[in-house]
Amino acid sequence: MKLNTLAVSIFILYLGGCATANTGYYWENYSGTLYSYKQNPTPENRARHINELKKIIKKAETKSVRVPPGVHAELGYMLAVDGDKPGGGAELRKEASIYPESKTFIERIYLMLGLGDS
Amino acid sequence: MKNIFYIIGVTYLITSCSGLPIQTKAEAYPAMYDDRKPLSVLVIPAINKSTAAEATDFFNVTITEPLSNVGYYTMPVEIVKDIFLKEGIVDSTMIKGLPTSIFKKNFGADAVLFVTINKWDKQYIVLAGNVSVSMDYVMLSTETSEIIWSYSATQTIDTTAESSGFIMLDILSTAITTATTDYVPIAKQVNYQAFTALPHGGYSELHGLDQDQNISTTMKDAALEEDS
Numbered sequence: 001m002k003l004n005t006l007a008v009s010i011f012i013l014y015l016g017g018c019a020t021a022n023t024g025y026y027w028e029n030y031s032g033t034l035y036s037y038k039q040n041p042t043p044e045n046r047a048r049h050i051n052e053l054k055k056i057i058k059k060a061e062t063k064s065v066r067v068p069p070g071v072h073a074e075l076g077y078m079l080a081v082d083g084d085k086p087g088g089g090a091e092l093r094k095e096a097s098i099y100p101e102s103k104t105f106i107e108r109i110y111l112m113l114g115l116g117d118s
Numbered sequence: 119m120k121n122i123f124y125i126i127g128v129t130y131l132i133t134s135c136s137g138l139p140i141q142t143k144a145e146a147y148p149a150m151y152d153d154r155k156p157l158s159v160l161v162i163p164a165i166n167k168s169t170a171a172e173a174t175d176f177f178n179v180t181i182t183e184p185l186s187n188v189g190y191y192t193m194p195v196e197i198v199k200d201i202f203l204k205e206g207i208v209d210s211t212m213i214k215g216l217p218t219s220i221f222k223k224n225f226g227a228d229a230v231l232f233v234t235i236n237k238w239d240k241q242y243i244v245l246a247g248n249v250s251v252s253m254d255y256v257m258l259s260t261e262t263s264e265i266i267w268s269y270s271a272t273q274t275i276d277t278t279a280e281s282s283g284f285i286m287l288d289i290l291s292t293a294i295t296t297a298t299t300d301y302v303p304i305a306k307q308v309n310y311q312a313f314t315a316l317p318h319g320g321y322s323e324l325h326g327l328d329q330d331q332n333i334s335t336t337m338k339d340a341a342l343e344e345d346s
Contacts, residue, residue, distance in 0.1 A: 027183045034179045034196070035302050066321070070184045072192040077197050093139040101158040101191050104226025109197060112204060 025068040026059040028052055050078055069099055073106065080113045089115050124325040139336065143317045144329035146338055150317040153330055154259055156228030156266070157320045158191040160221050163199050163212045164233040173238035176305035177253070183234065193225065218231025224258035229266060232256045240277075246305040247277040249304060254341040255312050269333075270340035271312040275304050 033052040048099040053075040060067040072095035080088025092115075096106045110116065125338045144151050178195045185192045201224075207213060214232065221227045237252035251274070296345040315333040320326040 023187050023189055023321050025183075025187060031180045031302050031306055032182060035175060038175050038179065038196075068183075069191045069321075070182055070197075074194040074197060077194075099158075099191050101226060101228075102193070104224070105158075105193055108201060108224060111344065112201060 023068075024065040026056060026063060026065065027068060028056050028059060030051075030056060030071075034074065046082075050086070051080075067094075067098060069102075070095070072098065073102065073109065077109055077113070080115060085113075085115055088113070128263065131139050139334070140332040141181070141335050141338075142272055142329060143331050143333055146333050146335060147267050147317055149259065149264065153328070154261065154266060155317075155319075156190065156257075156259065158193070158226060158228050159185060159257070160193055160198065160227035160230045160260075160321075161185065162210050162213055162226050162230060162232050163195055163202070163229050165214075166236055166238075166241050168235045168238040170238040170240070172301075173305075176238075177233060177235060180302060180306035181309050184306065184313045185231070185316075186321075188313045188316050189319030189325050191319075191321070193227070193287045198225075200318055216257050218260045218263045225258055229257050229259055232258070237272075248274050249301065250306070251308050252273045253308055253312060257316075265342065267313050267314040267316060268338055268341040270337045271308050272337075273311060275307070275310055277304070 029052055033045070033049040037049045053071055056071050057067050057075070072091045075096065076088040076091030076093075078088075079091060082088075089110075092106050092109060096103050149155065150326040161181055164174050164181075166174045168205075178199075182192045182194060202208075208229070218230055221230045232255070234254040234256075236254060237249075237250060241248050241250065251272065253271045255267075255269050255271070256265060258264065259266050315337065318326075319326050
């Protein structure tokens with residue numbers, strides 16, 4: 001039993017390339033949906049990735065952990081590009097409030113998308 | 119049977135997470151433990167020197183998660199790429215010579231990370247397959263332009279769905295092999311491996327507690343040699 005536990009923990013270490021998450025983030029299938037969208041940039045794949053970003057945010061809320069870096073920013077960026085400027089702007093501001101070090105980056109996105117002052 | 123798990127696991131840990139000669143993280147990367155330590159990292163879209171054009175996307179979509187999980191604020195690579203495009207930068211090699219202070223000013227980044235894909239070779243031998251990957255990671259301070267972290271990750275990963283004789287690999291490849299192999303988890307695994315050598319950042323529970331962990335100086339130097 002003890003050996004079993006050891007085997008399982010080694011296997012988990014193996015999968016993670018020896019790294020364990022010490023931040024508590026939940027990423028869901030972020031890489032997977034992003035990759036699909038990049039390979040095949042259809043509206044369906046874009047919607048799927050946007051949904052995945054929303055799922056990550058929801059998961060963080062249920063688990064009471066921080067939303068991973070960039071998730072609000074990426075969601076906000078995609079929404080704004082799709083024409084939802086108020087919704088996009090709100091997400092971008094959330095990013096800057098959770099991660100104050102992102103302020104310059106977020107201002108840069110505002111500028112690029114013509115969202116006015118953040 | 120259980121022993122097999124144990125031996126393979128331990129062998130893996132020994133071969134991929136250490137190696138000689140070694141240094142502690144604090145000895146290898148002193149700038150990561152003093153006032154120069156970064157919190158926000160701008161990842162430059164990967165530079166692909168391999169023969170496989172498709173490898174670029176595999177790494178760009180899988181780098182944010184492992185880097186963030188080590189405790190850094192990581193800017194989404196896709197947005198960064200779009201910003202660069204607007205500035206007329208279509209290729210990351212154009213960025214290499216630029217003064218790093220630009221990234222402080224325009225992105226607020228404390229550090230900038232260059233990722234180079236040197237090798238992404240897929241091999242198929244009847245029932246067996248693998249992908250051989252070699253990556254270089256070099257992080258520079260945007261304050262001082264000095265190199266504050268570097269590491270090289272090299273892995274050959276079995277992509278065989280059939281029995282390879284190694285239970286661990288069988289489980290892994292069975293899980294990831296569908297109609298065609300999904301290389302996204304493989305690229306992610308390589309990125310995770312590289313960041314085991316990275317001192318933990320401000321958002322990690324291990325921040326400031328990992329200075330005595332050992333890293334391979336061979337891998338640290340290899341990233342710089344190939345980079346020059």
